[in-house]
Amino acid sequence: MQQNINSNSLESYLEQFTTDIATITSQPVFQEIYEIYDLISQSMRTYLVSQGFLEFKPPLIGPVTDPGTRGAKQVAIDYYGKEYKFMSSGILYKQLLSISRKMAGKEGKIFFFADNLRLEPLETANTDRHLAEFIQVDLEIVDADHHQAMDVAEGLVSYLHQEMKKYEAKLKPIWEFFEPLSSQRGLRKRESLPEIVGAFKRYTHAEAVDLLQTYIGENPDVVKEIQQRFGVKASRLSPKSEIPWEYEWLLSHIHDEPFFIYDYPKGARGFYDRESPQQPGILMDFDLIFPHGYGEAISGAAREFEVSKVIPRMKESGESLQKYRWYLEFLKKHGQPTAGFGIGLERAVRYFCGLPSIFLALPYPRVPGVFSA
Amino acid sequence: MYPYKQIIDRARNGRTAVYPKASDSSRLSIMGAKITGEFKRFPTMEDILIVPPLFTPQRLEKSIDLLVREPVFFDVELAGKLGGFHVSMPLVQSSMGSPDVWNLLAPYAAKACALEGIIYGIGENVAATWGYETRKVKSQPCLKERILAYFENFHGKGGVVIQQNEEDAQSELWNRLYSDPDLTQFFEDGFIAFEIKGGQGAKAGMGGERYIDRKTALELKDTYYIHPDPEMVEQERYERHSAPDIFTEEILRNRIIKMKNDYPNAKIWLKVGPYRDLARVLEIAGDTGVDCLSIDGKEGGTGMSPSVAMSHVGLPILACIALISEQKKKYPRTDVIISGRMMSGADLVKAMALGMNGIAMGRPFLISGYSFRFAERYLASELYRKKLIAKIAMKIRKPNEQSVQLIRNFVETIRIEAQLLTAGLGKYDLKKLSKEDLATVSEQIATMLDIPSIYSQKEMFVKPLIVA
Numbered sequence: 055m056q057q058n059i060n061s062n063s064l065e066s067y068l069e070q071f072t073t074d075i076a077t078i079t080s081q082p083v084f085q086e087i088y089e090i091y092d093l094i095s096q097s098m099r100t101y102l103v104s105q106g107f108l109e110f111k112p113p114l115i116g117p118v119t120d121p122g123t124r125g126a127k128q129v130a131i132d133y134y135g136k137e138y139k140f141m142s143s144g145i146l147y148k149q150l151l152s153i154s155r156k157m158a159g160k161e162g163k164i165f166f167f168a169d170n171l172r173l174e175p176l177e178t179a180n181t182d183r184h185l186a187e188f189i190q191v192d193l194e195i196v197d198a199d200h201h202q203a204m205d206v207a208e209g210l211v212s213y214l215h216q217e218m219k220k221y222e223a224k225l226k227p228i229w230e231f232f233e234p235l236s237s238q239r240g241l242r243k244r245e246s247l248p249e250i251v252g253a254f255k256r257y258t259h260a261e262a263v264d265l266l267q268t269y270i271g272e273n274p275d276v277v278k279e280i281q282q283r284f285g286v287k288a289s290r291l292s293p294k295s296e297i298p299w300e301y302e303w304l305l306s307h308i309h310d311e312p313f314f315i316y317d318y319p320k321g322a323r324g325f326y327d328r329e330s331p332q333q334p335g336i337l338m339d340f341d342l343i344f345p346h347g348y349g350e351a352i353s354g355a356a357r358e359f360e361v362s363k364v365i366p367r368m369k370e371s372g373e374s375l376q377k378y379r380w381y382l383e384f385l386k387k388h389g390q391p392t393a394g395f396g397i398g399l400e401r402a403v404r405y406f407c408g409l410p411s412i413f414l415a416l417p418y419p420r421v422p423g424v425f426s427a
Numbered sequence: 428m429y430p431y432k433q434i435i436d437r438a439r440n441g442r443t444a445v446y447p448k449a450s451d452s453s454r455l456s457i458m459g460a461k462i463t464g465e466f467k468r469f470p471t472m473e474d475i476l477i478v479p480p481l482f483t484p485q486r487l488e489k490s491i492d493l494l495v496r497e498p499v500f501f502d503v504e505l506a507g508k509l510g511g512f513h514v515s516m517p518l519v520q521s522s523m524g525s526p527d528v529w530n531l532l533a534p535y536a537a538k539a540c541a542l543e544g545i546i547y548g549i550g551e552n553v554a555a556t557w558g559y560e561t562r563k564v565k566s567q568p569c570l571k572e573r574i575l576a577y578f579e580n581f582h583g584k585g586g587v588v589i590q591q592n593e594e595d596a597q598s599e600l601w602n603r604l605y606s607d608p609d610l611t612q613f614f615e616d617g618f619i620a621f622e623i624k625g626g627q628g629a630k631a632g633m634g635g636e637r638y639i640d641r642k643t644a645l646e647l648k649d650t651y652y653i654h655p656d657p658e659m660v661e662q663e664r665y666e667r668h669s670a671p672d673i674f675t676e677e678i679l680r681n682r683i684i685k686m687k688n689d690y691p692n693a694k695i696w697l698k699v700g701p702y703r704d705l706a707r708v709l710e711i712a713g714d715t716g717v718d719c720l721s722i723d724g725k726e727g728g729t730g731m732s733p734s735v736a737m738s739h740v741g742l743p744i745l746a747c748i749a750l751i752s753e754q755k756k757k758y759p760r761t762d763v764i765i766s767g768r769m770m771s772g773a774d775l776v777k778a779m780a781l782g783m784n785g786i787a788m789g790r791p792f793l794i795s796g797y798s799f800r801f802a803e804r805y806l807a808s809e810l811y812r813k814k815l816i817a818k819i820a821m822k823i824r825k826p827n828e829q830s831v832q833l834i835r836n837f838v839e840t841i842r843i844e845a846q847l848l849t850a851g852l853g854k855y856d857l858k859k860l861s862k863e864d865l866a867t868v869s870e871q872i873a874t875m876l877d878i879p880s881i882y883s884q885k886e887m888f889v890k891p892l893i894v895a
Contacts, residue, residue: 125605125689130598136649137598175606177615177692296688320681322688369673370681372623374593376650423608 064235064411071419072426079417083231086224087415091403095167097217098191098397101210102165107193110151112144112166118377120145120324127173140171143396145326146381148194149357152392155196162196162392167399174422180284181299182239182411183349183401187420194394199356200328200338203393204314207342207352208254210397211312215250218406222246229408239410240283240303242346247406248311254342255313262315263293266301269308280304296322302349309345316340325367327355340395348405354395361386429728431794434770434837438795441836445843469743470872471726471768475777476881478866483853500850505842505857506544509785510620510719510762511694512586515544516842517785517857518775519721520792521766522590522622522698524550526637526730527567530557532796532826534568534576537587539796539834541577544584548787549573551592551624551635554600555650571609578613587613588620588696592635593672594650605690620694620718621686625674625708628727628767631700631741635669636731643667676711683715694718701725701742701767705750713758721787722747724767728790744768748781749875755782772844776852780860781876795837796830 070078078084099109119128119139129140144166156162168190178184195203218225229236229244237243257265270277270291281287284300291301296318305315317336320329327339339355358364361382368375375382403415413419418426437444489498505516520540523529530553540547549570558569577587591600601621604610613619626632639647644657644665652668686695697712698721699705705722712720724744729737742750744767755763762784769778769788778786849857852864866879873880 121599125602127602127606128599173602173606176608176611290691295684298691321684366675366678369678371685372591372593372596372672372682374597377597422606 062234064239068413068419068421068424068426071413072424075418075427083228084414084417086228087403087407087409088417090218090221090225090228090407091399091415093217093221094214094402094406095399097214098210098399098402099167101213102191102193105163105206105209106161107163107165108155108160109165109167112168112192113141113147114169115140116147117379118146118381119143120326121371121373125175126178129171129173141168142172143170143190144168144192145194145324145357145394145396148192148394149326149359149392150384152194152196152394153388153390156390157388163193165191165193168192168396176423179422179424181349183398183404184422185400185412185416185420186422188412189399190396191399192394192396194392196390196392198393199391200316200340200354200393203354203356203395204256204316204340204342207314207340207354207395207397211254211342211351212250214402214406215247219247219249225407232408232410232414235410236408240307240347241408241410242307244346244408248345250311254311255309256340257313257315258317259297259315259319260293260317262297262305263291266291266297266305269304276304294319294321299349302343303347306343306345306349307347309343311345312342312351313345314340314342323355325364325371325373326357328358329363329367338393342395342397344401344405346405348401350398351401351405352395352397354393356391356393359385359389359391361389429768429790430770434791434794435798437791437840438798438833438837442839442843444836445840445847470745470867470869471743472745472774472777474745474869474872475781475865475867475876475878477773477776477780477848477852477864478879478881479851479864480853485855485859486850486853489855498850498855500843500846503846503849503855503857505845506584507858508762509546510586510588510696510764511617512546512620513584514546514586514785515584516775516838516845517764517779518838518841519546519588519764519766519785519787520548521721521723521728521787521789522548522550522588522624523789523793524590524730525552525556528797529730529793530567532793532830533573535826535828535830536792536796536834537573537576538580539792539831539838541580541582541585542831543835543838544582545838546586546588547573547577548588548622549590551590551595554603555594555598559600559603571607574610578618581618586618586620586694588622588694590622590624590698592624592669594669597650601686601690601693605693614690614692617692617694619692620696621690622696622698622721623679623682623686624672624698625679626671626700626702626723627698627729628700628723628725628741628744629729629732630736631702631725632671633733633736633740634671635667636733637667638664638731639667640664676707679708680711680715683712683717687716696721698723700727701744701747703742703750705742705747706754709751709754709758709761709763713754713761717761719762719764719784721764721766722751723787724765726767728767745872745876748783752782752876772841772846772848775841775845776848776857776860777865779857780862780864781878782862791837792834795834796826798833799829 115138119142128142130137151164152162170190171187173186174184280300286300290298318339320335320337323337323339327337330336330338341350342352344351400412400415404412413421509517537547554570557563557567560571562569574587644653654666695717696719697717699708701724724747725741744765764785764787765778765783766787769786770791775786862878866881867873870880870883
């Protein structure tokens with residue numbers, strides 16, 4: 055591919071997105087990425103519709119959105135004198151819509167292509183997979199638990215692989231173009247997309263931590279390497295909390311196919327992720343992790359739906375109950391089990407295109423703390 | 428009555444206030460120790476005495492260290508770690524919130540605390556009332572002015588502790604701070620703590636109360652409980668109530684765990700009132716790795732509390748200390764500080780000797796910052812308790828750079844007194860203080876805190892070797 059750009063670092067690419075967007079986005083390699091972006095969007099829609107999901111237009115703003123996690127800040131607007139929030143994720147509305155479909159005697163399966171806005175803490179700028187503005191393909195299923203939601207995720211991601219395989223000739227030059235930077239950012243060199251046959255591996259959180267600890271035991275040098283790569287001082291790996299970014303990267307790096315981690319310990323997730331009635335302290339939730347170092351693609355869970363469970367969970371997050379008035383009233387009258395997940399569209403584009411950082415997937419990327427046009 | 432005069436004297440006169448003035452005949456101390464006092468309903472820190480020995484092997488050790496001279500009080504080490512921060516002294520300026528009088532002074536207090544290397548607390552409702560980084564009211568500083576005033580004068584010792592209550596949670600204060608590029612470095616370097624507020628001493632178990640004007644009442648009617656309803660009743664002044672936060676053991680435990688996950692670079696503090704289940708609170712704080720548990724005794728100050736609460740509700744600080752002393756030993760990683768009528772170096776020394784890790788105080792910082800000339804006369808009036816007096820003081824003169832010096836003077840008196848007393852006990856590091864350094868006038872307190880009672884026949888401090 056003929057390119058008029060000469061960038062040997064992510065910083066200089068980012069710089070170009072803040073100075074001359076037309077020049078950088080008109081480069082052939084970027085136009086190829088944008089085409090893949092569109093193909094992935096279409097494939098996701100096609101698959102979900104084929105599985106009986108109905109697409110809704112998600113709300114842009116509302117009196118409340120689901121709380122940001124890991125320190126991300128929501129964006130408020132003045133809505134005729136009242137404070138409304140820009141959606142950081144449409145979970146509460148997905149629950150509402152899937153249940154209302156069911157109440158109407160239809161199949162309770164819905165999805166959004168949802169614009170999400172999260173003012174992430176600046177430390178996320180180093181993960182290569184966080185943007186402040188991004189699209190999440192967000193779905194919800196009535197009468198399902200997290201295992202059934204994982205089945206749908208597996209189907210969707212397998213389908214995407216199958217579809218993208220058809221475009222390998224288009225993808226290869228992108229992989230090659232970014233290969234030097236991608237390997238610098240800890241991504242494995244790719245000759246072809248993984249051939250998906252059969253089911254993805256499913257690890258419980260405890261098994262994933264065990265796997266990591268075993269791997270570290272056998273490769274002690276890796277600890278120093280990831281601490282350097284992610285600029286963290288000490289090991290933060292614990293069976294009692296979320297897997298830190300640097301270890302999630304490691305886990306992703308040593309896998310050849312997408313895989314699930316499920317049953318996370320309670321603590322980091324939102325109040326809507328259901329706590330297992332059989333195993334208190336364990337959430338009925340999951341992540342799908344892309345292989346080769348690309349990291350988390352999907353987060354999902356079965357939802358809490360009883361107010362007697364939701365209210366204490368909200369208080370655990372230090373939330374104000376008043377703020378969630380419509381949601382609590384809705385759950386009290388109509389709450390029933392649902393499960394769902396969201397897949398980051400730009401994360402999928404990054405993964406299939408082999409991009410060193412997620413911001414390269416968009417013509418006007420919102421990198422936390424970077425002021426592009 | 429709160430001894431405001433002592434604070435003013437300290438703020439105005441700094442280190443000379445550590446000693447009595449010959450000209451001041453109102454000071455009983457000029458004629459020796461004060462042995463009568465006002466009527467008290469329950470024992471306080473004043474009922475504990477500091478009891479030095481003659482034999483001081485640590486003084487000998489220190490002189491060997493120093494080699495060429497005998498140790499004196501300024502050799503006493505006060506610096507150490509507290510609640511995850513390095514501090515010059517284990518004294519904390521309590522988290523004080525949005526009352527206008529305090530808010531005006533708060534950035535100056537921040538500067539004073541930073542220069543002194545002590546921890547500075549920011550209470551609830553500040554961003555909601557006065558703005559996050561732009562002023563909602565021209566004359567009133569916003570939240571970030573407090574924080575930046577601290578860090579602009581910071582020398583590596585101390586830290587900033589920030590609360591978020593339910594109303595702040597509506598606008599996600601902590602998330603905003605945590606994602607604020609101006610503060611990222613301070614979080615990464617470990618200089619900021621988030622403090623969960625589980626009540627305060629002057630109104631344990633109760634929510635927040637304030638009077639607000641009509642305009643504010645209309646603005647806040649969706650966020651708070653306003654009485655009467657400003658849309659139905661037109662009057663000048665309204666009651667603003669906020670609900671107490673809801674905790675169960677499970678909620679507290681999980682909230683702490685969630686905070687540690689959400690804000691890995693922030694220290695986690697927990698402030699509670701003088702509750703009967705404090706021992707359990709400390710267990711949960713210790714298990715979940717809270718950096719500092721701050722206990723406000725019933726003697727604690729307040730912007731506004733129901734009088735009935737101040738008279739009848741909650742445990743005095745000595746009872747709180749006794750309640751947690753067993754658990755305290757089990758959780759050495761969670762520091763415990765106490766507040767409520769703390770105002771001198773003696774309070775700091777006693778708290779440390781009782782096994783606490785430091786003390787916090789609020790009112791002395793407020794009074795010190797306003798201790799300009801003539802303030803005293805107003806502070807003496809009956810109006811004091813309603814905080815209106817401070818408003819009058821504010822009219823006399825607004826806080827300014829002089830307030831920084833007044834507060835620093837006050838802090839210096841605490842430092843000197845703590846050093847004098849510790850050296851007097853033959854110890855040269857605040858952390859070496861222990862229960863052997865204390866005694867009490869009350870047998871009940873003696874039993875409760877496991878320290879000697881000075882009038883008890885049974886108790887001997889140090890037994891003679893040869894008993895006849």
